[in-house]
Amino acid sequence: MADKLIRIGTRGSQLALAQASEVRARLMAAHGLPEEAFAIEVISTSGDRILDRPLSEVGGKGLFTKEIEVALLEERIDIAVHSSKDMATALPDGLSISAFLPREDVRDVFIGKAAPTIETLPEGATVGSASLRRQAMIKRMRPDLNVIIFRGNVQTRLRKLEEGQADGTLLALAGLNRMDMAHVATEVLSPERFPPAPGQGAICIESRLGDERADGLVAAISDQPTMVALTAERAFLAELDGSCRTPIAAHATVGDDGTVSLHGLILKPDGSEMHETHRTGVVEDAEMIGRLAGRDVLAAAGPDFFEGWAA
Template sequence: MRKKIVIGTRSSKLALWQAEYVADRLRKQYEGLEVELMHIVTKGDKILDVPLAKIGGKGLFTKELEVAMLEKRVDLAVHSLKDMPTVLPTGLSLTTITKRLDCGDALVSPKYKTLENLPQGAKVGTSSLRRKAQLLKARPDLDIHSLRGNVNTRLRKLEEENFDAIVLAVAGLKRLGFGDKITQIIPREICLPAVGQGALAIETREDDEEIKQMLEFLHDDKTADATKAERSFLARVEGGCQVPVGVYAQVEDDDNLSVEAVIGSIDGKCIIRDKIIGSRANAKTLGKDLAEKLLANGGLKIMQSLGLCCPDENAQ
C-alpha cells in the first residue's frame, strides 16, 4: 500500500476543510499513512470582481487541480461536487462521492427571519443565476446583486455592503461552523439546489487503481446514484456556460429514485419545473429524460432567449 498521498486543494477555508476531512479519514483508515496537502490557485479564485456567469461556469475551480493530477504532482483532488464539470479531462476519473450533507440554500440576514419577511425591494446578494431565477419567481420585487468571494468574505460583505440578506449553501456554512448564522433554510419548493450541492467529489487519475481502492470506504452509493441523475440532467441541458437550472434527486427507497428539476429565466418570470421517479439502476437515464421533458415544455425556449446553446441530443 502507498505510504504517502498528496491531495490537491484550493486555499479557501471551505476547500481546506474539505481536503482536511478527506485527509483525516484516510489517516484513520490506514495507520502510518502520510497525507500532504498541496495548495493550488484556480481561475475562479483569481477573478473575484466579475460574476461567474460572465467568465464561464465550467472548470473555474477545478482545471488547475486537474493539471496537477495529470502531471502527477498530486494523487487526488477534493472538490465540491457542484463545482465539477459534467465532462472530465481524458485520463481523470470521478472516483468517490461522499455522503451528502444538507443540500439546501440558506438565507442569512441580520434582521429578517425568512424570505417572506424581507421588505419590499430588499437588497439580496448571490452569485448564482440559479438562485436569482428562483428567488425572483417567489419574490419578484427583490433587488438582487452579484456577490462573489469565499464564505467568510460574503458574510463580511453582508454587513459592509448593507445587504438585507445573502444566500449561501447550507453545507458550506455548517462545515465552517457558521450554522448559527442561518436564518432560514429556503424550502426546496421555492429553490432547488445546484447539481451535487452538499456532496464532496474526489477526482483521481483513471489508471491509479491503488488510490481508487484506498478511497472506496468513503464512497456513498445513495448519494452517487442521486448525483449521477443530477449530473446527467445538467449534461443534457448545459451549453458551455453557467445555466439557470436547479435539480435535486433522492433515493426514495432501496430501488427508486426521484428527480426534480427547474429551468428558469433569470428574471424569474418563466419557470419550467417537473419531477420524475424511476429505478435507481437507471439514474443516468432518469436525469436525461427529465431534461428532455423540461426542454420540450419550454426550457429550450428559455435557454435560447438567454443566448445559451443547448447541445443537440444527437451530438451527445
Template sequence: MTALTIKIGTRGSALALWQAEWVRSLLLANHPELLVELVIIKTQGDKILDVPLAKVGGKGLFVKELEEALLAKEIDLAVHSMKDMPALLPQGLALTAILEREDPRDVLLSSRYTSLHALPQQATVGSSSLRRQSQLLHLRPDLQIVSLRGNVNTRINKLINEPFDAIVLAAAGVKRLQLTQYVVEYLDPQQIIPANGQGAIGIESREDDQRLLALLAPLNHQPTWLCVRAERAFLATLEGGCQVPIAGHATLNGQQLHLLGRIASLDGQEMITLSTQGPAEDPVSLGVALAHSLLEQGGQRILQQIGLG
C-alpha cells in the same frame, strides 16, 4: 518499507481546506499506514473575484488548475465541491468517490430580517448564482439581486459590513465552517431547488490509477453517488453550468430515485419544473430523460432566449 504518500490537491479557502482535511482523515482512518499531504492550488475562480461567474466561464474556473495538476501527476487526487464541477471531465480523469452528502439546501442569511418573505420591498440580496437569482425573483420579483463573489467568510463579512439586507449561500458550507449564526431560513428545496451536486464532496483522480482507486473505494457513499450521478447526467444533457439557471436535485427512497429539475428565465418570470422517478441502479438514464422532458416542455425555448440553447 517506505509508506505510500498521497498528495491531495485543494483550493486554499477555509471551506476547501475543511473538505480536503475531511478526505485526509477518512483515508487515514481506512489506511493508517499512508502519508497524506495537502497541496494548495490557486484556481482562476479564486483570482477573479470582481466579475460574476457567469461572465468569466462559470464552474470550470474552480477546477481547471487542479485537473491540470492531476494530469501532470503533481497530485494524486483533487477534492471538489460537486456543485462546482463541470458536467464533463477531461480525458483520463474520473470522478472516483463521492462522500456522504451534507444538507443540500440553500440558506438565507440576514442580520436584520427573519425570512425571505419578511424582507422589505426592493430588498438587496447578494448571490453569485443565476440559479438562485431566477428562483428568488420568481418568488419575490421586487428583490434587487446583487452579484456577490468570494468565499463563505468573505460573503458573510459583506453581509455584515455592506448594505445587503440578506445573502443566499449553500447550507453545507455554512454548516461545515460552523457559521450558522446568521442563518434565518433554510429555503424549501421544492421552491428553491438546489444546484446539481450541492452539499456533496467529490474526489477526482486519474482513471488508470488502480492502486488509488482501491484506496478510495471505502470513501464512496453509495446513496449520495446515485443521487449525484442522476443530477450530473441531467446537467450534462442540458450542457449547463453556473451561467445557466438550471437546478436539479435527487433523493433516494429505498430502491427508487426521485429527481426534480427546473429551467428558468433569468428574471424568474418563466419557470418549467418537472420530476420523475425510476430504479436507483440506472441514475444516468433518469437524469437524461428528465432533461429531455424539460427541453420538450419549453426549456429549450427558455435556454435559446438566454442565448444558450
C-alpha cells in the same frame, strides 16, 4: 499504501480545506494511516482570483477546477477534492470522479440583515448572490427585490453583508455545517420550494483514469447512495448542457426500496418563467432518469427558452 506520500489537491478557502481534511480523515480511518501519510496541496484557481465579474462572463464552473485538474494530470497531486456542484459535466480526458463522500444537507439558507426571511424583506431590499439559480429563484419569489452579484468565498460574502453591501445573501447549509457556522443562517429553505444546485452538499474526489493506487484508496470511502443521486443530477445537467450561464436546479434522493427520485427545474434568469419535472425509477437507471428529466423540461420550455441569454 503508506510507503508513498498521498497528495491531496484542493482550493485554499476555509471551506475547501475543511473538505480536504474530511477526505484525509476518512482515508486515515479506512486504511489505518497516520496523518503524516498525507499532504494537502493548496492550489489557487482562477475562480478564487477573479472576483469582480460573474462566472458566466469569465469561463463558468471550470474556473474552480482547471488548475487543480492540471496538477492532477501532471501527477503533482494524487487525488483532487472538489465541491460537486463546481464540477463541469464533461471532465478533461484522463480524469474521472472516482468517489463521493456521504452527502451533507442539500438545502440553501438565507442570511438576512434587514429581515430574517426572504418573504419579510422590505420592498426593494437588496439580496446578493453569485448563483444564477439563486438569483432567478429569488426574483421569482420576490420580483420587487434588487438582486446583485455577490462573489467570493463564504467569509468574503459574510463580510460584504456586514459592510452593508446587501440586506441578505444565500449560502449552502452544507458548507456552513462543515465550518461549524450554521448559526449564521436566519432561514433554512426547503428543497421542495427552493431546490439546490445539482451536486450541492456533496464532496467528490477526482483522480486519473487507471490509477489503481488512488482508486483503491478512495473506493473504501465512497458512498453509493450519493453516487446514484449525483449520477442522476449530473445527467440532468448534461442533457441541458448546463453551466453557470443557466439557472438549473436538481435534487435526487435514493430510497430504501432501491428507487431514485429526481426533482429538476429550469428558470429564466429574471424568474419570469419556470419549468420543473419529477421522475422516479430504479437506481440502476439513475443516468437515464436524469436525462429523461432534462428532456421533460426542455420539451415543456420549448426551443427558444435559452435563446439570447445562454451561451
